[in-house]
Amino acid sequence: MRPPPADSDALRAQRRILELRARLNETIRRFFRERGFLEVDTPVVLPANAPEANIDAVPAGAGWFRTSPELAMKRLLAAGCEKIFQLGPVARAGERGRWHHPEFTLLEWYRAHAGYLEILADAKALLACVAQELRGATDFVWQGKPVSFAQELWEKAAVSQAFIQHAGWDPAHKFDPDRFDLDLVTRVEPALPADRPVVLIDYPAPLAALARRKPDDPARAERWELYLGGVELANAYSELTDPAEQRARFIEANAQRAKRGEKPYPLDETFLAALAQMPPSGGIALGVDRLLMILADADSLDGVLPFRNG
Amino acid sequence: MSYTAADLRKGLKIELEGIPYEVTDFEFVKPGKGQAMYKCRIKNMLIGSTMDKTFRAVDKIDQPNIESKTMAFSYKEGDKYVFMDNKTYEQVELHEDVVGDQRFFLLEDLECEVLFFNHRAMSVTLPSFVIKEIKETEPGARGNTATNVLKPAKIDTGYEVGVPIFINQGDFIRIDTRTGKYVERVKLG
Numbered sequence: 001m002r003p004p005p006a007d008s009d010a011l012r013a014q015r016r017i018l019e020l021r022a023r024l025n026e027t028i029r030r031f032f033r034e035r036g037f038l039e040v041d042t043p044v045v046l047p048a049n050a051p052e053a054n055i056d057a058v059p060a061g062a063g064w065f066r067t068s069p070e071l072a073m074k075r076l077l078a079a080g081c082e083k084i085f086q087l088g089p090v091a092r093a094g095e096r097g098r099w100h101h102p103e104f105t106l107l108e109w110y111r112a113h114a115g116y117l118e119i120l121a122d123a124k125a126l127l128a129c130v131a132q133e134l135r136g137a138t139d140f141v142w143q144g145k146p147v148s149f150a151q152e153l154w155e156k157a158a159v160s161q162a163f164i165q166h167a168g169w170d171p172a173h174k175f176d177p178d179r180f181d182l183d184l185v186t187r188v189e190p191a192l193p194a195d196r197p198v199v200l201i202d203y204p205a206p207l208a209a210l211a212r213r214k215p216d217d218p219a220r221a222e223r224w225e226l227y228l229g230g231v232e233l234a235n236a237y238s239e240l241t242d243p244a245e246q247r248a249r250f251i252e253a254n255a256q257r258a259k260r261g262e263k264p265y266p267l268d269e270t271f272l273a274a275l276a277q278m279p280p281s282g283g284i285a286l287g288v289d290r291l292l293m294i295l296a297d298a299d300s301l302d303g304v305l306p307f308r309n310g
Numbered sequence: 311m312s313y314t315a316a317d318l319r320k321g322l323k324i325e326l327e328g329i330p331y332e333v334t335d336f337e338f339v340k341p342g343k344g345q346a347m348y349k350c351r352i353k354n355m356l357i358g359s360t361m362d363k364t365f366r367a368v369d370k371i372d373q374p375n376i377e378s379k380t381m382a383f384s385y386k387e388g389d390k391y392v393f394m395d396n397k398t399y400e401q402v403e404l405h406e407d408v409v410g411d412q413r414f415f416l417l418e419d420l421e422c423e424v425l426f427f428n429h430r431a432m433s434v435t436l437p438s439f440v441i442k443e444i445k446e447t448e449p450g451a452r453g454n455t456a457t458n459v460l461k462p463a464k465i466d467t468g469y470e471v472g473v474p475i476f477i478n479q480g481d482f483i484r485i486d487t488r489t490g491k492y493v494e495r496v497k498l499g
Contacts, residue, residue: 052343054340054345054346055343097337098338100338100340177345178366180344181341182347182364184344185341185344185347185349186349189341207343209343232341232342235342235343260368
């Protein structure tokens with residue numbers, strides 16, 4: 001008899017991970033179904049993604065794999081869908097590391113007539129729910145250290161405050177993109193509490209991407225990022241609904257790409273036209289593989305990806 | 311010559327502000343909408359200290375001019391150790407601090423790898439194993455071949471090494487220069 005190929009052995013060893021992922025997916029779907037969200041599926045290959053200065057798309061046919069399902073989901077918001085979610089694959093070129101894989105699973109959900117704080121309440125309830133389901137409690141151990149997804153333990157820190165405290169400057173006052181990224185990973189992120197979810201909130205306007213500026217403070221945008229133990233888990237916005245401002249930001253992102261010698265991306269005119277119809281909304285993208293990594297007590301994404309690439 | 315951040319990997323030797331470093335650890339990071347970066351731990355090859363350094367994907371990193379040459383240990387003078395290229399008779403000196411604990415295992419004519427940074431001798435690496443004579447130890451118990459019980463013994467440089475009970479003064483032993491530990495007894499001749 002021929003021995004089974006090594007690949008089969010390797011995959012068989014991933015049985016526990018396959019089961020955990022299936023349970024996580026089921027839990028996420030039940031969570032949103034119970035709250036009246038509609039699950040949607042939007043195309044994986046697109047003629048245009050949202051241009052972003054630091055996100056490279058993977059070419060596919062005449063277009064690209066989606067870097068996020070965001071634009072299509074916003075067209076659904078504009079079409080009158082008020083609460084929608086999607087769980088599916090996205091791809092980003094060149095991202096490979098302990099917490100990066102070029103193909104990964106994003107969970108995105110959107111609420112019409114709501115903003116980033118309503119999305120924050122959803123996120124708190126969701127994380128408590130998945131921890132309860134997969135670990136039997138909101139408090140559990142990740143890589144030998146206690147962590148808690150208990151809703152009352154979440155911490156919130158304004159980006160400006162965190163930077164003033166840990167890096168000595170306010171990025172909303174005089175923005176410097178290079179210094180921001182470097183200080184974020186070397187000074188701010190390492191200083192965040194590691195045992196509970198931490199939300200960095202209200203980003204400098206130049207980092208708004210697809211978020212609206214704060215009505216009473218245009219130097220800052222209504223955007224938050226969720227961290228757990230140094231791992232960035234999610235990015236949420238009060239969505240920008242002004243087509244002219246959105247177009248200007250896409251053009252600016254392309255200009256930054258061009259400055260680095262990278263190709264600009266085409267603009268999605270269907271999306272930009274639909275944006276005028278979109279109600280004020282809140283939305284979020286959450287990295288499902290990273291969440292699974294923490295819940296499965298894995299050290300890196302490699303531990304929860306049976307089919308690795310590179 | 312220069313590297314880009316994408317070339318970074320464990321073991322890569324780089325130059326920063328005129329100092330050669332070796333990358334001992336690195337991790338790809340990319341905050342949310344931010345740029346790709348490489349968080350590295352780097353070791354100063356001149357003094358051995360380590361530090362953290364984060365490079366952006368767009369950073370250019372200098373490649374240090376490092377050469378390696380096989381040279382024989384010649385003699386010690388004060389706190390300097392002199393090595394010689396047996397073909398060209400070129401001599402270089404290395405300070406005791408740079409040679410470190412390896413100095414205990416040097417033997418005359420022992421061939422070592424000397425690293426040069428910008429043509430100046432920077433460090434030396436001994437062969438992994440050297441043979442040394444036991445100069446001083448309690449007499450061995452004949453027939454006791456246990457290797458798990460150790461007693462202290464001194465070699466010519468005054469270095470004290472744990473050896474099995476059966477080792478006697480005048481015996482030759484193999485020592486691992488990386489750990490400073492006894493490996494085995496050696497019969498010479």
